[in-house]
Amino acid sequence: MEKLDVIGGGSLGLLYAGYLSEQWDVTLYTKTEEQANAIKQKGILVYKEASLRFFPKVKPISSYVDKGHLAIVTLKEYQLSSIMPILKATCRPLLFIQNGMNHLKMLDKLTAENVFLGVVEHGALRLNENTVHHKGEGKTKVSVWRGEKTFLSSLLTYNKQFPFVYEDDWKEMLLGKLVINILVNPLTALYKVENGVLLENPYFLQNMRALLNEVHNVLELKDVESTFKNVLTICKNTKDNRSSMLQDLQNKGITEIDAIVGYVLEEAERKKIETPLLSFLYASIKGLEKGES
Template sequence: MKVGIIGGGSIGLLLAAYLGKCVDITVYTRTEEQAGELAEKGIRLVTHKEDFFTKVKARKEFGDLNRQDFIFVAVKQYHLDDLVPIVREIASDIPLCFLQNGMGHLEWLPSLPNKTIFLATVEHGAKREDSRTVAHNGIGKINIGLYRGDSSSFQTLFGCKHPNFPFQFHHDYEGMLVEKLMANALINPLTVIFQEKNGALVENPYYFQLFRLLFEEIYEIFPDDDKEKTFQKVVNICQNTKDNTSSMLKDIQGGRKTEIEAILGYALRSASQKGLNPKTLQTVYLMVKGIEQERS
Protein backbone atom coordinates (compact mmCIF):
# COMPACT_ATOMS: atom_id res chain seq x y z
CA MET A 1 0.00 0.00 0.00
CA LYS A 2 1.29 3.45 -0.93
CA VAL A 3 0.44 6.18 1.58
CA GLY A 4 1.08 9.88 1.10
CA ILE A 5 1.42 12.26 4.05
CA ILE A 6 1.11 15.95 3.26
CA GLY A 7 2.96 17.83 5.98
CA GLY A 8 6.38 17.37 7.55
CA GLY A 9 5.51 18.78 10.97
CA SER A 10 5.35 16.85 14.22
CA ILE A 11 2.17 14.91 13.41
CA GLY A 12 3.16 14.18 9.81
CA LEU A 13 6.53 12.79 10.93
CA LEU A 14 4.93 10.83 13.77
CA LEU A 15 2.49 9.17 11.33
CA ALA A 16 5.23 8.43 8.84
CA ALA A 17 7.59 6.98 11.47
CA TYR A 18 5.07 4.39 12.67
CA LEU A 19 3.14 3.64 9.46
CA GLY A 20 6.36 3.47 7.45
CA LYS A 21 7.15 0.19 9.18
CA CYS A 22 4.42 -1.62 7.21
CA VAL A 23 3.43 0.54 4.22
CA ASP A 24 5.24 2.56 1.54
CA ILE A 25 5.30 6.18 2.79
CA THR A 26 5.90 9.40 0.86
CA VAL A 27 6.10 12.62 2.91
CA TYR A 28 5.30 15.86 1.07
CA THR A 29 7.10 18.79 2.69
CA ARG A 30 7.13 22.57 2.32
CA THR A 31 10.86 22.79 1.61
CA GLU A 32 13.36 20.99 -0.62
CA GLU A 33 15.80 20.90 2.29
CA GLN A 34 13.50 18.85 4.52
CA ALA A 35 12.51 16.53 1.67
CA GLY A 36 16.19 15.88 0.95
CA GLU A 37 16.98 15.14 4.61
CA LEU A 38 14.07 12.72 4.95
CA ALA A 39 14.79 10.92 1.69
CA GLU A 40 18.48 10.53 2.50
CA LYS A 41 18.41 9.74 6.23
CA GLY A 42 14.83 8.73 7.05
CA ILE A 43 12.82 9.74 10.12
CA ARG A 44 14.23 9.41 13.60
CA LEU A 45 11.60 8.85 16.30
CA VAL A 46 12.52 9.29 19.95
CA THR A 47 10.49 8.16 22.97
CA HIS A 48 11.37 7.66 26.63
CA LYS A 49 12.02 3.96 25.95
CA GLU A 50 13.14 3.65 22.35
CA ASP A 51 14.85 5.40 19.47
CA PHE A 52 14.30 4.09 15.93
CA PHE A 53 14.60 5.08 12.29
CA THR A 54 12.06 4.70 9.47
CA LYS A 55 12.99 4.92 5.81
CA VAL A 56 10.57 7.01 3.75
CA LYS A 57 10.31 8.74 0.40
CA ALA A 58 9.97 12.51 0.46
CA ARG A 59 9.47 15.35 -1.98
CA LYS A 60 8.36 18.95 -2.14
CA GLU A 61 6.38 18.65 -5.39
CA PHE A 62 2.88 17.16 -5.44
CA GLY A 63 3.08 15.69 -8.94
CA ASP A 64 2.75 12.05 -7.89
CA LEU A 65 -0.10 12.35 -5.38
CA ASN A 66 -2.35 10.38 -7.71
CA ARG A 67 -0.03 7.38 -7.41
CA GLN A 68 -0.90 7.00 -3.72
CA ASP A 69 -3.53 4.61 -2.42
CA PHE A 70 -4.38 6.74 0.63
CA ILE A 71 -3.46 10.31 1.61
CA PHE A 72 -3.22 11.95 5.03
CA VAL A 73 -3.38 15.76 5.16
CA ALA A 74 -1.43 16.64 8.30
CA VAL A 75 -0.86 20.39 8.10
CA LYS A 76 -1.99 23.22 10.35
CA GLN A 77 -5.55 24.36 9.75
CA TYR A 78 -4.42 27.74 8.37
CA HIS A 79 -2.27 26.05 5.68
CA LEU A 80 -5.29 24.21 4.26
CA ASP A 81 -6.43 27.20 2.20
CA ASP A 82 -3.21 27.05 0.18
CA LEU A 83 -3.63 23.30 -0.29
CA VAL A 84 -7.26 23.31 -1.45
CA PRO A 85 -6.39 23.69 -5.19
CA ILE A 86 -3.87 20.82 -4.89
CA VAL A 87 -6.27 18.57 -2.97
CA ARG A 88 -8.99 19.16 -5.57
CA GLU A 89 -6.67 17.74 -8.24
CA ILE A 90 -6.33 14.42 -6.40
CA ALA A 91 -8.19 11.60 -8.15
CA SER A 92 -11.66 11.18 -6.69
CA ASP A 93 -11.15 7.49 -5.91
CA ILE A 94 -8.19 8.12 -3.56
CA PRO A 95 -9.34 8.29 0.09
CA LEU A 96 -8.26 11.35 2.11
CA CYS A 97 -7.87 11.75 5.86
CA PHE A 98 -7.65 15.20 7.45
CA LEU A 99 -5.87 15.66 10.81
CA GLN A 100 -6.41 19.23 12.02
CA ASN A 101 -7.29 21.00 15.24
CA GLY A 102 -10.65 22.73 15.19
CA MET A 103 -13.53 22.24 12.80
CA GLY A 104 -13.05 25.02 10.27
CA HIS A 105 -12.31 22.55 7.47
CA LEU A 106 -15.87 21.19 7.69
CA GLU A 107 -16.98 24.35 5.91
CA TRP A 108 -15.25 23.48 2.62
CA LEU A 109 -15.04 19.67 2.66
CA PRO A 110 -18.36 19.36 0.75
CA SER A 111 -16.68 20.99 -2.27
CA LEU A 112 -14.04 18.25 -2.59
CA PRO A 113 -14.57 15.62 -5.30
CA ASN A 114 -13.17 12.68 -3.31
CA LYS A 115 -15.61 9.84 -2.77
CA THR A 116 -14.13 8.79 0.58
CA ILE A 117 -13.02 11.28 3.24
CA PHE A 118 -11.99 10.55 6.82
CA LEU A 119 -11.50 13.00 9.68
CA ALA A 120 -9.13 12.42 12.57
CA THR A 121 -8.11 13.86 15.91
CA VAL A 122 -4.75 13.24 17.54
CA GLU A 123 -4.26 12.61 21.25
CA HIS A 124 -0.50 12.01 21.08
CA GLY A 125 2.07 14.48 22.34
CA ALA A 126 4.70 15.08 19.66
CA LYS A 127 7.38 17.66 19.00
CA ARG A 128 9.49 18.04 15.88
CA GLU A 129 13.07 18.42 17.05
CA ASP A 130 14.56 19.10 13.61
CA SER A 131 13.69 18.45 9.97
CA ARG A 132 13.77 14.66 10.39
CA THR A 133 13.49 13.99 14.15
CA VAL A 134 10.23 13.78 16.10
CA ALA A 135 9.92 13.24 19.85
CA HIS A 136 6.91 11.16 20.87
CA ASN A 137 6.39 12.70 24.32
CA GLY A 138 2.89 11.50 25.13
CA ILE A 139 1.29 8.25 24.01
CA GLY A 140 -2.39 8.53 23.16
CA LYS A 141 -4.34 7.45 20.09
CA ILE A 142 -5.58 8.66 16.74
CA ASN A 143 -9.36 8.83 16.50
CA ILE A 144 -10.76 8.28 13.00
CA GLY A 145 -14.27 9.03 11.75
CA LEU A 146 -15.79 8.57 8.29
CA TYR A 147 -17.06 11.86 6.85
CA ARG A 148 -18.36 10.17 3.70
CA GLY A 149 -17.71 7.15 1.50
CA ASP A 150 -16.46 3.63 2.23
CA SER A 151 -14.65 2.93 5.50
CA SER A 152 -13.06 -0.29 4.20
CA SER A 153 -10.15 1.62 2.65
CA PHE A 154 -8.80 2.24 6.15
CA GLN A 155 -8.65 -1.43 7.13
CA THR A 156 -5.12 -1.97 5.82
CA LEU A 157 -3.82 0.85 8.00
CA PHE A 158 -5.55 -0.62 11.04
CA GLY A 159 -3.29 -3.61 10.46
CA CYS A 160 -0.23 -1.43 11.08
CA LYS A 161 -0.38 -2.07 14.80
CA HIS A 162 2.11 -0.66 17.28
CA PRO A 163 1.39 -0.50 21.02
CA ASN A 164 2.43 3.15 21.12
CA PHE A 165 0.37 4.19 18.11
CA PRO A 166 -3.21 2.84 18.19
CA PHE A 167 -6.12 3.92 15.99
CA GLN A 168 -9.72 4.03 17.18
CA PHE A 169 -12.61 4.19 14.74
CA HIS A 170 -15.65 6.37 15.60
CA HIS A 171 -19.02 6.14 13.85
CA ASP A 172 -19.94 9.71 14.90
CA TYR A 173 -17.26 11.89 13.32
CA GLU A 174 -18.94 15.14 14.43
CA GLY A 175 -19.11 14.07 18.08
CA MET A 176 -15.46 13.05 17.86
CA LEU A 177 -14.47 16.46 16.49
CA VAL A 178 -16.60 18.39 19.00
CA GLU A 179 -14.96 16.53 21.90
CA LYS A 180 -11.52 17.58 20.67
CA LEU A 181 -12.74 21.11 19.87
CA MET A 182 -14.03 21.47 23.42
CA ALA A 183 -10.58 20.75 24.86
CA ASN A 184 -8.79 22.91 22.28
CA ALA A 185 -11.21 25.80 22.74
CA LEU A 186 -10.73 25.89 26.51
CA ILE A 187 -7.08 25.03 26.97
CA ASN A 188 -5.31 26.61 24.01
CA PRO A 189 -6.66 30.20 24.13
CA LEU A 190 -6.50 30.53 27.92
CA THR A 191 -2.92 29.30 28.12
CA VAL A 192 -2.05 31.94 25.52
CA ILE A 193 -3.74 34.73 27.48
CA PHE A 194 -2.20 33.73 30.81
CA GLN A 195 1.11 32.53 29.30
CA GLU A 196 0.87 29.43 31.48
CA LYS A 197 1.17 25.68 31.11
CA ASN A 198 -1.99 23.58 30.97
CA GLY A 199 -2.16 22.70 34.66
CA ALA A 200 -2.42 26.33 35.79
CA LEU A 201 -5.94 26.57 34.33
CA VAL A 202 -7.34 24.22 36.97
CA GLU A 203 -4.85 24.91 39.77
CA ASN A 204 -5.35 28.70 39.91
CA PRO A 205 -8.89 29.35 41.24
CA TYR A 206 -9.29 32.60 39.28
CA TYR A 207 -8.14 31.03 36.01
CA PHE A 208 -10.50 28.14 36.74
CA GLN A 209 -13.49 30.50 37.08
CA LEU A 210 -12.84 31.82 33.58
CA PHE A 211 -12.25 28.25 32.37
CA ARG A 212 -15.73 27.34 33.63
CA LEU A 213 -17.39 30.45 32.18
CA LEU A 214 -15.90 29.71 28.78
CA PHE A 215 -17.00 26.08 28.99
CA GLU A 216 -20.61 27.11 29.74
CA GLU A 217 -20.77 29.19 26.56
CA ILE A 218 -19.08 26.61 24.33
CA TYR A 219 -21.30 23.85 25.73
CA GLU A 220 -24.37 25.89 24.82
CA ILE A 221 -23.15 25.93 21.21
CA PHE A 222 -22.19 22.23 21.14
CA PRO A 223 -24.34 20.46 23.77
CA ASP A 224 -24.22 16.73 24.45
CA ASP A 225 -25.96 14.33 26.83
CA ASP A 226 -23.74 14.73 29.89
CA LYS A 227 -22.57 18.25 30.63
CA GLU A 228 -20.57 17.56 33.80
CA LYS A 229 -18.91 14.51 32.32
CA THR A 230 -17.83 16.60 29.33
CA PHE A 231 -16.46 19.30 31.60
CA GLN A 232 -14.59 16.79 33.75
CA LYS A 233 -12.95 15.29 30.66
CA VAL A 234 -11.34 18.62 29.84
CA VAL A 235 -10.33 19.17 33.47
CA ASN A 236 -8.70 15.72 33.40
CA ILE A 237 -6.78 16.64 30.25
CA CYS A 238 -5.42 19.73 32.00
CA GLN A 239 -4.40 17.68 35.01
CA ASN A 240 -2.85 14.87 32.96
CA THR A 241 -0.88 17.35 30.82
CA LYS A 242 -0.23 19.89 33.58
CA ASP A 243 3.42 20.39 32.63
CA ASN A 244 2.72 20.70 28.89
CA THR A 245 2.78 23.89 26.86
CA SER A 246 -0.27 24.01 24.59
CA SER A 247 0.25 23.98 20.83
CA MET A 248 -1.26 27.45 20.53
CA LEU A 249 1.06 28.90 23.16
CA LYS A 250 4.01 27.26 21.37
CA ASP A 251 2.91 28.96 18.15
CA ILE A 252 2.70 32.33 19.90
CA GLN A 253 6.11 31.85 21.51
CA GLY A 254 7.55 30.94 18.12
CA GLY A 255 6.03 33.99 16.42
CA ARG A 256 3.79 31.79 14.27
CA LYS A 257 0.16 32.07 13.27
CA THR A 258 -2.26 30.15 15.52
CA GLU A 259 -5.28 27.98 14.72
CA ILE A 260 -7.62 30.31 16.62
CA GLU A 261 -9.87 30.81 13.56
CA ALA A 262 -10.48 27.09 13.15
CA ILE A 263 -11.21 26.67 16.86
CA LEU A 264 -12.87 29.73 18.43
CA GLY A 265 -13.65 31.33 15.06
CA TYR A 266 -15.63 28.24 14.06
CA ALA A 267 -17.38 28.19 17.45
CA LEU A 268 -18.39 31.84 17.06
CA ARG A 269 -19.75 31.25 13.55
CA SER A 270 -21.73 28.26 14.84
CA ALA A 271 -23.07 30.39 17.71
CA SER A 272 -24.22 33.07 15.28
CA GLN A 273 -26.07 30.48 13.19
CA LYS A 274 -27.89 29.35 16.35
CA GLY A 275 -28.75 32.91 17.43
CA LEU A 276 -26.39 32.84 20.42
CA ASN A 277 -24.20 35.71 21.61
CA PRO A 278 -21.35 34.26 23.75
CA LYS A 279 -19.63 37.32 25.26
CA THR A 280 -16.84 35.47 27.09
CA LEU A 281 -15.99 33.50 23.96
CA GLN A 282 -15.87 36.71 21.90
CA THR A 283 -13.59 38.37 24.45
CA VAL A 284 -11.17 35.42 24.59
CA TYR A 285 -11.10 35.22 20.79
CA LEU A 286 -10.25 38.92 20.44
CA MET A 287 -7.55 38.72 23.12
CA VAL A 288 -5.81 35.83 21.36
CA LYS A 289 -6.09 37.56 17.98
CA GLY A 290 -4.51 40.67 19.51
CA ILE A 291 -1.67 38.72 21.09
CA GLU A 292 -1.11 36.86 17.80
CA GLN A 293 -0.82 40.13 15.89
CA GLU A 294 1.66 41.58 18.41
CA ARG A 295 3.88 38.48 18.40
CA SER A 296 3.88 37.61 14.69
Protein backbone atom coordinates in the same frame (compact mmCIF):
# COMPACT_ATOMS: atom_id res chain seq x y z
CA MET B 1 2.43 -3.48 1.07
CA GLU B 2 -0.14 -0.70 0.78
CA LYS B 3 0.96 2.73 -0.33
CA LEU B 4 0.25 5.61 2.02
CA ASP B 5 0.78 9.33 1.45
CA VAL B 6 1.41 11.71 4.32
CA ILE B 7 0.98 15.34 3.28
CA GLY B 8 2.86 17.92 5.32
CA GLY B 9 6.21 17.85 7.14
CA GLY B 10 5.22 19.53 10.42
CA SER B 11 5.26 17.80 13.80
CA LEU B 12 2.33 15.52 12.98
CA GLY B 13 3.52 14.82 9.43
CA LEU B 14 6.88 13.61 10.76
CA LEU B 15 5.23 11.59 13.52
CA TYR B 16 2.75 9.82 11.23
CA ALA B 17 5.16 9.29 8.33
CA GLY B 18 7.71 7.91 10.78
CA TYR B 19 5.63 5.41 12.74
CA LEU B 20 3.45 4.32 9.81
CA SER B 21 6.46 3.55 7.61
CA GLU B 22 7.01 0.45 9.76
CA GLN B 23 3.97 -1.19 8.19
CA TRP B 24 3.09 0.84 5.09
CA ASP B 25 4.93 1.99 1.99
CA VAL B 26 4.87 5.65 3.05
CA THR B 27 5.64 8.69 0.93
CA LEU B 28 5.94 11.94 2.91
CA TYR B 29 5.23 15.12 0.95
CA THR B 30 6.96 18.21 2.34
CA LYS B 31 6.46 21.88 1.56
CA THR B 32 10.09 22.44 0.55
CA GLU B 33 12.68 20.52 -1.47
CA GLU B 34 15.24 21.28 1.29
CA GLN B 35 13.23 19.41 3.89
CA ALA B 36 12.69 16.48 1.50
CA ASN B 37 16.46 16.25 0.87
CA ALA B 38 17.29 16.47 4.56
CA ILE B 39 14.92 13.62 5.39
CA LYS B 40 16.21 11.52 2.47
CA GLN B 41 19.70 11.78 3.94
CA LYS B 42 19.03 11.65 7.66
CA GLY B 43 15.64 9.97 7.91
CA ILE B 44 12.92 10.99 10.34
CA LEU B 45 14.02 11.00 13.97
CA VAL B 46 11.26 10.38 16.49
CA TYR B 47 12.42 11.20 19.98
CA LYS B 48 10.55 9.57 22.88
CA GLU B 49 12.41 7.77 25.65
CA ALA B 50 14.86 6.54 23.06
CA SER B 51 15.36 7.86 19.53
CA LEU B 52 13.81 5.99 16.61
CA ARG B 53 14.90 6.56 13.03
CA PHE B 54 12.63 5.91 10.04
CA PHE B 55 13.27 6.12 6.31
CA PRO B 56 10.02 6.62 4.41
CA LYS B 57 10.07 7.89 0.83
CA VAL B 58 9.97 11.66 0.76
CA LYS B 59 9.21 14.22 -1.95
CA PRO B 60 8.39 17.90 -2.15
CA ILE B 61 4.64 18.50 -2.52
CA SER B 62 5.32 20.19 -5.88
CA SER B 63 6.01 16.74 -7.36
CA TYR B 64 2.87 15.10 -5.93
CA VAL B 65 1.83 11.90 -7.74
CA ASP B 66 -1.67 10.64 -7.15
CA LYS B 67 -0.94 7.00 -6.41
CA GLY B 68 -1.35 6.09 -2.70
CA HIS B 69 -4.16 3.95 -1.31
CA LEU B 70 -4.84 6.58 1.31
CA ALA B 71 -3.49 10.08 1.95
CA ILE B 72 -3.31 11.55 5.44
CA VAL B 73 -3.45 15.36 5.35
CA THR B 74 -1.53 16.63 8.37
CA LEU B 75 -1.31 20.36 7.56
CA LYS B 76 -2.89 22.87 9.89
CA GLU B 77 -6.29 24.16 8.86
CA TYR B 78 -4.95 27.57 7.85
CA GLN B 79 -2.41 25.89 5.54
CA LEU B 80 -4.94 23.77 3.60
CA SER B 81 -5.75 26.41 1.00
CA SER B 82 -2.17 26.18 -0.31
CA ILE B 83 -2.70 22.55 -1.40
CA MET B 84 -6.35 22.77 -2.43
CA PRO B 85 -5.55 22.23 -6.16
CA ILE B 86 -4.01 18.83 -5.28
CA LEU B 87 -6.75 17.87 -2.83
CA LYS B 88 -9.53 18.83 -5.24
CA ALA B 89 -8.08 16.75 -8.06
CA THR B 90 -7.25 13.52 -6.24
CA CYS B 91 -9.51 10.48 -6.27
CA ARG B 92 -7.63 8.74 -3.45
CA PRO B 93 -9.28 8.28 -0.07
CA LEU B 94 -8.32 11.21 2.18
CA LEU B 95 -7.99 11.37 5.96
CA PHE B 96 -8.05 14.89 7.49
CA ILE B 97 -6.68 15.29 11.02
CA GLN B 98 -7.00 19.07 11.53
CA ASN B 99 -8.14 20.72 14.73
CA GLY B 100 -11.43 22.56 14.77
CA MET B 101 -14.33 22.42 12.32
CA ASN B 102 -13.37 25.00 9.69
CA HIS B 103 -11.96 22.42 7.28
CA LEU B 104 -15.37 20.76 6.98
CA LYS B 105 -16.52 23.63 4.78
CA MET B 106 -14.11 22.61 2.00
CA LEU B 107 -14.86 18.89 2.02
CA ASP B 108 -17.83 19.29 -0.33
CA LYS B 109 -15.51 20.67 -2.98
CA LEU B 110 -13.48 17.45 -3.13
CA THR B 111 -13.97 14.83 -5.83
CA ALA B 112 -12.65 11.97 -3.67
CA GLU B 113 -15.42 9.47 -2.90
CA ASN B 114 -13.90 8.43 0.41
CA VAL B 115 -13.23 11.19 2.93
CA PHE B 116 -12.35 10.48 6.55
CA LEU B 117 -11.84 12.63 9.60
CA GLY B 118 -9.55 12.07 12.53
CA VAL B 119 -8.60 13.71 15.82
CA VAL B 120 -5.10 13.45 17.22
CA GLU B 121 -4.45 12.94 20.91
CA HIS B 122 -0.67 12.74 20.66
CA GLY B 123 1.57 15.49 21.95
CA ALA B 124 4.17 16.30 19.30
CA LEU B 125 6.76 19.03 19.06
CA ARG B 126 8.86 19.50 15.91
CA LEU B 127 12.48 20.14 16.93
CA ASN B 128 13.89 20.63 13.43
CA GLU B 129 13.15 19.68 9.82
CA ASN B 130 13.60 15.94 10.41
CA THR B 131 13.12 15.54 14.18
CA VAL B 132 9.93 15.35 16.21
CA HIS B 133 9.57 14.93 19.97
CA HIS B 134 6.69 12.54 20.76
CA LYS B 135 5.78 14.25 24.05
CA GLY B 136 2.46 12.65 24.88
CA GLU B 137 1.18 9.25 23.87
CA GLY B 138 -2.41 9.02 22.81
CA LYS B 139 -4.68 7.65 20.11
CA THR B 140 -5.79 8.76 16.69
CA LYS B 141 -9.57 8.63 16.53
CA VAL B 142 -10.94 8.19 13.00
CA SER B 143 -14.41 8.28 11.49
CA VAL B 144 -16.11 8.25 8.09
CA TRP B 145 -17.28 11.58 6.70
CA ARG B 146 -18.34 9.95 3.41
CA GLY B 147 -17.49 6.66 1.75
CA GLU B 148 -16.42 3.22 2.90
CA LYS B 149 -14.93 2.41 6.31
CA THR B 150 -12.97 -0.49 4.72
CA PHE B 151 -10.32 1.97 3.46
CA LEU B 152 -9.42 2.56 7.11
CA SER B 153 -9.19 -1.11 8.10
CA SER B 154 -5.45 -1.55 7.84
CA LEU B 155 -4.91 1.60 9.98
CA LEU B 156 -7.31 0.20 12.57
CA THR B 157 -5.31 -3.02 12.88
CA TYR B 158 -2.07 -1.05 13.29
CA ASN B 159 0.16 -1.75 16.29
CA LYS B 160 -0.57 -0.65 19.84
CA GLN B 161 2.40 1.73 20.05
CA PHE B 162 0.56 4.13 17.74
CA PRO B 163 -3.08 3.10 17.83
CA PHE B 164 -6.00 4.13 15.61
CA VAL B 165 -9.52 3.80 17.03
CA TYR B 166 -12.77 3.92 15.09
CA GLU B 167 -15.59 6.28 16.11
CA ASP B 168 -19.11 5.98 14.70
CA ASP B 169 -20.12 9.62 14.93
CA TRP B 170 -17.64 12.01 13.31
CA LYS B 171 -19.45 15.08 14.59
CA GLU B 172 -19.39 13.93 18.23
CA MET B 173 -15.74 13.04 17.79
CA LEU B 174 -14.78 16.44 16.39
CA LEU B 175 -16.90 18.36 18.90
CA GLY B 176 -15.29 16.47 21.79
CA LYS B 177 -11.84 17.53 20.60
CA LEU B 178 -13.08 21.04 19.81
CA VAL B 179 -14.23 21.61 23.39
CA ILE B 180 -10.86 20.43 24.73
CA ASN B 181 -9.09 22.77 22.34
CA ILE B 182 -11.30 25.72 23.27
CA LEU B 183 -10.91 25.23 27.01
CA VAL B 184 -7.21 24.38 27.11
CA ASN B 185 -5.52 26.17 24.21
CA PRO B 186 -6.49 29.84 24.48
CA LEU B 187 -6.25 29.91 28.29
CA THR B 188 -2.81 28.29 28.44
CA ALA B 189 -1.68 30.63 25.65
CA LEU B 190 -3.04 33.67 27.48
CA TYR B 191 -1.61 32.75 30.89
CA LYS B 192 1.58 31.22 29.42
CA VAL B 193 1.29 28.09 31.57
CA GLU B 194 1.52 24.33 31.07
CA ASN B 195 -1.78 22.44 30.72
CA GLY B 196 -1.70 21.11 34.29
CA VAL B 197 -1.73 24.62 35.82
CA LEU B 198 -5.32 25.08 34.63
CA LEU B 199 -6.29 22.29 37.06
CA GLU B 200 -4.12 23.37 39.98
CA ASN B 201 -5.01 27.06 39.96
CA PRO B 202 -8.59 27.50 41.26
CA TYR B 203 -9.03 30.85 39.48
CA PHE B 204 -8.01 29.44 36.12
CA LEU B 205 -10.25 26.41 36.71
CA GLN B 206 -13.15 28.78 37.39
CA ASN B 207 -12.54 30.55 34.07
CA MET B 208 -12.35 27.21 32.24
CA ARG B 209 -15.76 26.33 33.69
CA ALA B 210 -17.26 29.72 32.72
CA LEU B 211 -15.94 29.21 29.21
CA LEU B 212 -17.50 25.74 29.02
CA ASN B 213 -20.91 27.18 29.91
CA GLU B 214 -20.66 29.61 27.01
CA VAL B 215 -19.53 26.88 24.61
CA HIS B 216 -22.42 24.71 25.76
CA ASN B 217 -24.92 27.50 25.08
CA VAL B 218 -23.75 27.52 21.47
CA LEU B 219 -22.97 23.87 20.72
CA GLU B 220 -25.62 22.27 22.95
CA LEU B 221 -23.30 19.51 24.19
CA LYS B 222 -25.04 16.26 25.09
CA ASP B 223 -23.50 15.92 28.54
CA VAL B 224 -21.71 18.98 29.94
CA GLU B 225 -20.49 17.32 33.12
CA SER B 226 -18.88 14.35 31.42
CA THR B 227 -17.40 16.71 28.83
CA PHE B 228 -15.83 18.76 31.62
CA LYS B 229 -14.51 15.64 33.33
CA ASN B 230 -12.95 14.57 30.05
CA VAL B 231 -11.23 17.97 29.65
CA LEU B 232 -9.87 17.75 33.21
CA THR B 233 -8.54 14.24 32.52
CA ILE B 234 -6.76 15.42 29.37
CA CYS B 235 -5.25 18.34 31.33
CA LYS B 236 -4.00 15.92 33.95
CA ASN B 237 -2.56 13.46 31.43
CA THR B 238 -0.75 16.25 29.58
CA LYS B 239 0.08 18.38 32.62
CA ASP B 240 3.67 19.18 31.62
CA ASN B 241 2.81 19.95 27.98
CA ARG B 242 2.75 23.43 26.57
CA SER B 243 -0.33 23.58 24.34
CA SER B 244 0.09 23.96 20.60
CA MET B 245 -1.42 27.45 20.78
CA LEU B 246 1.09 28.56 23.41
CA GLN B 247 3.90 27.08 21.31
CA ASP B 248 2.55 28.74 18.17
CA LEU B 249 2.44 32.16 19.83
CA GLN B 250 5.97 31.75 21.13
CA ASN B 251 7.32 30.46 17.81
CA LYS B 252 5.70 32.16 14.89
CA GLY B 253 2.63 34.06 15.96
CA ILE B 254 0.05 32.16 13.87
CA THR B 255 -2.37 30.00 15.85
CA GLU B 256 -5.41 27.84 15.15
CA ILE B 257 -7.72 30.30 16.93
CA ASP B 258 -9.88 30.72 13.82
CA ALA B 259 -10.42 26.97 13.38
CA ILE B 260 -11.16 26.52 17.08
CA VAL B 261 -12.85 29.57 18.64
CA GLY B 262 -13.70 31.23 15.31
CA TYR B 263 -15.95 28.28 14.42
CA VAL B 264 -17.96 28.60 17.64
CA LEU B 265 -18.27 32.37 17.17
CA GLU B 266 -19.76 31.81 13.71
CA GLU B 267 -22.22 29.28 15.11
CA ALA B 268 -23.12 31.73 17.88
CA GLU B 269 -23.74 34.50 15.36
CA ARG B 270 -25.93 32.21 13.28
CA LYS B 271 -27.93 31.27 16.38
CA LYS B 272 -27.90 34.85 17.72
CA ILE B 273 -26.30 33.83 21.05
CA GLU B 274 -24.09 36.25 22.96
CA THR B 275 -20.60 34.97 23.73
CA PRO B 276 -18.68 37.71 25.58
CA LEU B 277 -15.93 35.40 26.86
CA LEU B 278 -15.32 33.61 23.58
CA SER B 279 -15.24 36.96 21.77
CA PHE B 280 -12.81 38.35 24.35
CA LEU B 281 -10.56 35.29 24.10
CA TYR B 282 -10.64 35.33 20.30
CA ALA B 283 -9.59 39.00 20.20
CA SER B 284 -6.96 38.38 22.89
CA ILE B 285 -5.25 35.63 20.90
CA LYS B 286 -5.55 37.52 17.60
CA GLY B 287 -4.03 40.54 19.34
CA LEU B 288 -1.18 38.47 20.79
CA GLU B 289 -0.55 36.90 17.35
CA LYS B 290 -0.13 40.41 15.99
CA GLY B 291 2.19 41.32 18.85
CA GLU B 292 4.41 38.24 18.56
CA SER B 293 4.64 38.16 14.78
